[in-house]
Amino acid sequence: MTAPRELDPVIHAQARLKVIATLNTLGETNQITFPGLRELLGMTAGNLSVHLGKLEEAGYVEIVKTHRGRTPTTYVALTRQGRRAFEDYTAAIRELLDLG
Amino acid sequence: MNRLDDDDRPLSPEEMLRLIEEQQSATSRRLGGDPLLTYTPWGIAWGVGFGALFLHYAYGLVPRGVALSVLFSLMVLAMAVSSFAQRSMSSQVRGEAAERGMMYGFAWLFGFAGMFALGVRLSPLLPVEETGLLWAVMSMTIVAALYIAGGAVWRVRTMFFLGAGLAVLNVVGAIAGPGVHALLMSVGAGGAFIVVGVVQRIRRRGGA
Numbered sequence: 001m002t003a004p005r006e007l008d009p010v011i012h013a014q015a016r017l018k019v020i021a022t023l024n025t026l027g028e029t030n031q032i033t034f035p036g037l038r039e040l041l042g043m044t045a046g047n048l049s050v051h052l053g054k055l056e057e058a059g060y061v062e063i064v065k066t067h068r069g070r071t072p073t074t075y076v077a078l079t080r081q082g083r084r085a086f087e088d089y090t091a092a093i094r095e096l097l098d099l100g
Numbered sequence: 101m102n103r104l105d106d107d108d109r110p111l112s113p114e115e116m117l118r119l120i121e122e123q124q125s126a127t128s129r130r131l132g133g134d135p136l137l138t139y140t141p142w143g144i145a146w147g148v149g150f151g152a153l154f155l156h157y158a159y160g161l162v163p164r165g166v167a168l169s170v171l172f173s174l175m176v177l178a179m180a181v182s183s184f185a186q187r188s189m190s191s192q193v194r195g196e197a198a199e200r201g202m203m204y205g206f207a208w209l210f211g212f213a214g215m216f217a218l219g220v221r222l223s224p225l226l227p228v229e230e231t232g233l234l235w236a237v238m239s240m241t242i243v244a245a246l247y248i249a250g251g252a253v254w255r256v257r258t259m260f261f262l263g264a265g266l267a268v269l270n271v272v273g274a275i276a277g278p279g280v281h282a283l284l285m286s287v288g289a290g291g292a293f294i295v296v297g298v299v300q301r302i303r304r305r306g307g308a
Contacts, residue, residue, distance in 0.1 A: 012116070014111060017119060017120065021119070022123055022127045025128055026127070026195075029197075030193050030194065030195035030196055030197045030198070032194075033192045037192075040130055077195075093113045097113050
């Protein structure tokens with residue numbers, strides 16, 4: 001019997017999994033504004049900031065602070081590492097389900 | 101201090117997989133815009149506008165100029181409403197998706213500019229009953245082609261099939277003549293776009 005793969009603890013939390021799944025759906029070359037992401041997730045700004053912080057620490061998301069005209073805007077995107085982590089995570093979960 | 105407790109409660113693999121799938125489909129739906137605002141305004145514009153044009157051709161009930169103005173003003177309104185519906189969420193995204201949307205928007209602009217130039221030039225040379233058909237067929241050709249292209253760009257089958265259906269009705273109508281064309285566009289195209297917008301909105305409400 002093969003032991004089930006370890007589930008990535010950074011992603012294995014509802015809120016962060018939702019963040020990653022949303023960013024992954026946007027597609028590789030796209031970034032979304034912080035308010036836009038918040039709206040898609042229905043999270044509070046504070047809550048989302050905390051989770052994004054943890055994801056950024058792990059190198060899974062990239063947070064870009066820039067200006068749109070004169071307004072400061074924050075964009076969020078999944079990094080290549082984050083995309084791979086998400087793919088591994090879904091593969092591990094499917095594996096677990098198959099074993100179960 | 102553990103305000104993230106609830107979010108961090110571990111779920112079973114089944115629940116996690118469902119969470120991923122739900123979040124992904126919710127995201128694509130939100131980015132695609134509201135179907136009621138995307139399809140239904142076009143349906144209403146054609147239903148009413150081509151309906152008026154049909155009443156003109158078949159019974160002479162509405163003056164031709166009035167019917168055409170109603171049709172084109174409603175189409176401009178539909179274009180505004182549906183592009184607003186697309187923009188509200190997509191303005192939050194930058195990168196390839198935004199660029200794609202902008203280029204697609206330009207396709208509409210250039211398409212209609214070409215139509216307008218040709219229409220203004222040819223209209224005075226045609227018998228009056230063919231003028232309305234010229235404008236109607238040209239505008240529907242652009243809409244059909246761009247719906248088909250939109251379906252290809254965003255891989256939305258509904259959009260592709262609506263465009264293809266529109267193209268077929270448009271060709272049949274162009275061959276059959278102004279009255280039949282107006283009737284096909286009003287009932288067929290108008291009806292289909294209204295129904296698709298409403299049905300998709302109801303389905304979305306129903307969850308999943």
